[in-house]
């Protein structure tokens with residue numbers, strides 16, 4: 001059945017890892033009747049973390065879609081990973097949803113990943129609602145969390161519900177829109193019973209209702225007037241104002257509950273249909289090339305936001321229709337490759353068993369299998385229109401490992417499988433190390449690369465060994481130097497002759513390789529000068545210290561000589577190489593290492609230990625601030641000191657610490673450590 005776009009809600013569950021998104025996803029599906037039992041993350045029985053590696057790690061890795069009905073609306077709920085290594089899927093989900101529900105841990109308050117995702121949602125102008133979860137946990141505090149949300153996200157964060165009871169005594173919620181209270185029995189479906197507002201929460205409920213009405217009144221002058229006059233405002237009017245305010249981010253409603261006890265989830269479902277916008281209400285998608293309206297009778301445009309590599313079903317592409325209707329058994333155009341794709345069956349994601357559909361209408365989300373070359377980021381359209389979605393700002397893959405198949409001769413199998421996984425995850429980088437010829441897999445963290453290796457095994461039966469990541473050292477020079485290179489051979493037949501004088505000097509960081517030709521009077525004929533340049537460039541691929549690439553060097557060709565018969569391009573290239581080798585040795589070569597900016601989130605009482613450990617790793621703390629119950633620390637650290645940091649941080653912080661890192665710049669390796677790096681490079685030569 002096709003749903004009209006006005007009846008659709010596309011909602012992403014986002015937030016820090018462990019806040020309870022997957023548990024909430026489960027409870028919402030259960031409450032809506034799309035699951036027969038409430039699964040749990042601990043038992044690995046939830047509808048959304050279905051991959052064996054997600055269950056083993058008790059952590060979401062891929063975004064999933066679940067579609068179900070509530071109050072005659074169709075809700076497409078996207079559960080996303082909070083772990084920064086898998087942020088691409090969370091950003092992809094935020095791209096195709098009108099609304100996001102930020103799931104907040106009531107013990108921890110706002111955490112690092114939450115901030116980042118909030119900014120991404122704000123950039124995309126997405127309606128935002130917050131669900132304060134885990135009210136049943138020890139030290140959970142709804143009101144403290146609400147304050148932390150206000151200080152992080154501004155004064156328009158406003159509660160539409162408050163809890164009854166706290167920690168293990170939490171028993172229900174008070175709805176501030178209608179001033180009604182509900183208590184929840186066990187974790188069954190439909191477990192809410194309306195009760196009188198308990199006497200001990202009454203005063204608080206009134207206080208917070210006033211705050212809510214202040215916000216609601218701001219949406220319309222007319223409401224404001226009536227509110228100030230003290231005239232009654234109806235449920236429909238409040239909800240309408242809430243939805244208008246929420247639609248484009250002038251109000252951020254806060255609701256609460258306990259996902260694992262199915263407490264408050266029926267109210268959240270009501271809030272999704274009442275307070276969050278449909279694709280129609282949120283408005284069309286404005287791109288530089290076209291504006292797409294969520295109307296079924298328009299020309300079809302569908303955006304692929306996720307690709308899943310399945311060894312049996314092939315690729316499954318998840319798409320969102322922005323305009324028109326997608327029908328099964330049709331042909332569409334991929335606007336990137338301009339190739340026709342045959343759409344066979346359409347998939348709808350209803351609970352654990354996916355179903356099939358004949359069509360997916362404007363504003364809706366669906367899936368399609370077996371497309372030839374379509375992958376995430378592509379548009380499927382009825383006609384060939386140059387159309388592009390703004391690109392997501394993805395972190396750079398900096399954690400590089402060399403992979404080797406365990407069985408001989410499986411290089412191709414491994415490489416093909418890696419390519420398939422890369423289609424699914426744009427933050428994977430694959431390349432050959434030009435220095436060693438090794439196949440390199442780079443990701444955002446050690447865990448990210450470990451997940452890739454697990455998936456190679458579980459999905460493609462390809463087993464690899466990971467070699468410890470190599471730090472991509474570089475070399476450069478600190479002084480200028482001159483040298484002369486001459487390549488001369490005369491052993492019968494035609495000889496070889498090339499001869500050049502060069503000067504090298506350090507150039508600005510980031511300038512790369514520069515070549516200046518100052519040959520006068522034809523000392524070297526024009527036609528051989530590119531060969532000198534090539535020889536110089538190639539000489540910089542392997543420095544004289546330890547064979548690492550040499551960066552930021554200006555090479556000037558000042559003089560030379562040639563032989564009318566014996567000179568050749570090859571001879572000049574070799575002469576340049578000889579000159580470069582000499583010059584580099586004279587130019588005070590130094591070793592450079594990558595330095596990373598690390599952002600940590602650690603429990604307050606472990607800050608001292610964490611900083612002490614960072615200092616012992618040559619870290620330079622750049623600042624610290626409390627974020628909820630955690631402390632965010634920024635520090636600069638050499639990449640060499642971060643290899644294997646994840647398990648160390650885990651043990652320093654009782655498993656609660658988390659970090660992300662990004663590349664900052666190259667810096668000189670301190671003198672006392674150079675010999676260590678050189679010895680290691682000797683043991684494992686970087687020349688292939």
Ligand SMILES: Nc1nc2c(ncn2[C@@H]2O[C@H](COP(=O)(O)OP(=O)(O)O)[C@@H](O)[C@H]2O)c(=O)[nH]1
Pocket residue numbers: 015016017018019020021022023024040041042058059060082103133134135136137257258259260261
């Ligand atoms: N006590 C309690 N535990 C919860 C609640 N919600 C989730 N959890 C647990 O917290 C852990 C992380 O939950 P999960 O749903 O995987 O979080 P996600 O990373 O945000 O998807 C799991 O062990 C859940 O069982 C809650 O409301 N109360």
Ligand SMILES: [Mg+2]
Pocket residue numbers: 021022023059060080081082
């Ligand atoms: Mg999860």
